[in-house]
Amino acid sequence: MGYRVAVVGATGAVGREILKTLAEREFPVDEIVALASPRSAGREVSFGDQVLKVQNLETFDFTGWDVGLFSPGGSVSAKYAPIAAKVGCVVIDNTSHFRMDPDVPLVVPEVNPNALKQIKRNIIANPNCSTIQMVVALKPLHDLFTLKRVVVSTYQAVSGAGKDGMDELFAQTRGTFVNDPPKIEQFQKQIAFNCIPQIDVFMDDGATKEEWKMRVETKKILDPDVDVIATCVRVPVFIGHSESVVAEFEEPVDIKRAYEALREAEGVVVLDKREDGGYVTPIDSVGEDATYVSRLRVDPTVPNGLAFWCVSDNLRKGAALNAVQIAETMIALDLLPRHG
Numbered sequence: 001m002g003y004r005v006a007v008v009g010a011t012g013a014v015g016r017e018i019l020k021t022l023a024e025r026e027f028p029v030d031e032i033v034a035l036a037s038p039r040s041a042g043r044e045v046s047f048g049d050q051v052l053k054v055q056n057l058e059t060f061d062f063t064g065w066d067v068g069l070f071s072p073g074g075s076v077s078a079k080y081a082p083i084a085a086k087v088g089c090v091v092i093d094n095t096s097h098f099r100m101d102p103d104v105p106l107v108v109p110e111v112n113p114n115a116l117k118q119i120k121r122n123i124i125a126n127p128n129c130s131t132i133q134m135v136v137a138l139k140p141l142h143d144l145f146t147l148k149r150v151v152v153s154t155y156q157a158v159s160g161a162g163k164d165g166m167d168e169l170f171a172q173t174r175g176t177f178v179n180d181p182p183k184i185e186q187f188q189k190q191i192a193f194n195c196i197p198q199i200d201v202f203m204d205d206g207a208t209k210e211e212w213k214m215r216v217e218t219k220k221i222l223d224p225d226v227d228v229i230a231t232c233v234r235v236p237v238f239i240g241h242s243e244s245v246v247a248e249f250e251e252p253v254d255i256k257r258a259y260e261a262l263r264e265a266e267g268v269v270v271l272d273k274r275e276d277g278g279y280v281t282p283i284d285s286v287g288e289d290a291t292y293v294s295r296l297r298v299d300p301t302v303p304n305g306l307a308f309w310c311v312s313d314n315l316r317k318g319a320a321l322n323a324v325q326i327a328e329t330m331i332a333l334d335l336l337p338r339h340g
Contacts, residue, residue, distance in 0.1 A: 001338060003066040006033050006060075006084070007019055008035045008057060008077075009073070017321075018071065018323060021321050032050075035054065036072070037072070057076070062089040065084070068090070071320075077093050078097045085121055090119075090330070092124050092326050098123055103121050109325045110136050110266045116326070126323045129312075130154050130243065131214050133310055133312035134214070134245060136267050136312075136317070140265040141261060145252075146251055149247070154214075154230065154233060154244075156232060156314070195236075210230075239285075243309070245308050246299055248305050249306070253298060262296070269293070270293050272296050285312055
C-alpha cells in the first residue's frame with residue numbers, strides 16, 4: 001500500500017521539483033493531489049507520466065490524506081499547515097515559518113533523523129537551503145573532530161527567490177545586450193553581472209535574516225554549541241548554491257581522516273583534484289541529489305581549522321529532495337501512518 005500525498009504550492013519552482021522528485025524516487029504514492037492558490041486552480045502540472053489538474057488550496061479538505069509537502073510561502077503555510085495537521089495529515093513544510101518553533105523538528109535526514117521521533121504538532125520543518133548543504137558536509141567532520149565555529153560565505157542562485165527571481169536575471173541579462181535599462185523588482189539591485197550581499201531583510205545587529213537563519217538553524221540541527229557567522233550573497237547563477245566554509249574544531253584535524261569521513265558520508269560526494277577544473281561548480285550540481293565538497297584544505301591561521309568549498313542544487317537537496325527524504329525516513333522509522 002502507498003500513501004495519499006498532497007503537494008501544496010505545486011505550481012512554484014519548488015513545488016514542481018517536489019512532484020518531479022517524488023516520481024523519480026518512486027515514492028509509494030497511492031493518490032496524489034496538486035494544490036495552489038485560487039488563481040492557479042485549474043492549471044496543469046506534471047507528476048511522472050501523469051498530468052495533474054491543480055486544485056484550490058483554500059477549499060481543500062485534508063481529511064484522510066497522509067502527508068502534505070508544503071512550499072507555498074510562509075504566510076500560507078502558517079494558515080493551512082495547522083489545518084492539515086489537525087486532521088492527521090503529516091505536514092513537511094519548506095517555508096521558514098515553523099523552523100524555530102521548539103515543538104517542530106527541523107530535519108536533515110543525513111544529520112538528525114532521530115528528531116523525527118519528537119513530532120508534537122504533526123508538522124516537520126525543512127531547513128533553509130543554504131543551511132542544509134552546509135550541515136550535510138559538516139556532520140561527518142563534527143563527528144570526528146567536534147565542531148566549534150564556522151565562518152561561511154555563500155554564493156546563492158537566484159532560484160532561491162523562486163521563478164520570478166530567475167525571470168529577472170534572464171530579462172536583465174538579455175536587456176544588457178540590447179541597451180534596455182534593468183528592471184529591478186525581485187532583488188535590491190541589478191542581479192545580472194553583479195553580486196548582492198543581501199538576502200532577506202536586515203536585522204538589528206547588521207546581519208540579514210538569511211545569515212541569522214544559517215546560524216540558528218545549524219545550532220538546532222547539528223549542535224547548539226556551534227557558533228556560525230555567515231555572509232550571504234546573491235549571485236547571477238540560475239540554480240546551485242555555493243559556499244566557502246572555514247570550520248574550527250575542538251580536536252586536532254587530520255586531513256586524511258577528514259577526506260575519508262566525507263567520502264563515506266551519506267549524501268556527500270567529494271570531487272577534489274588539485275588541478276585546473278578539479279572541483280565542482282554550481283552548474284555541475286544542477287539536477288543532482290548530492291552535496292559536493294571540493295577544495296578541502298587545512299586552515300593554518302587557527303588551531304584545528306579546515307576550509308572547503310561546498311555546492312548543491314538548491315531546488316533539490318536544498319528544498320524538494322530534503323522534504324521527500326524526510327517523508328522516506330518517516331516511513332523507514334514507521335512514523336508515517338496511512339489513513340486509507
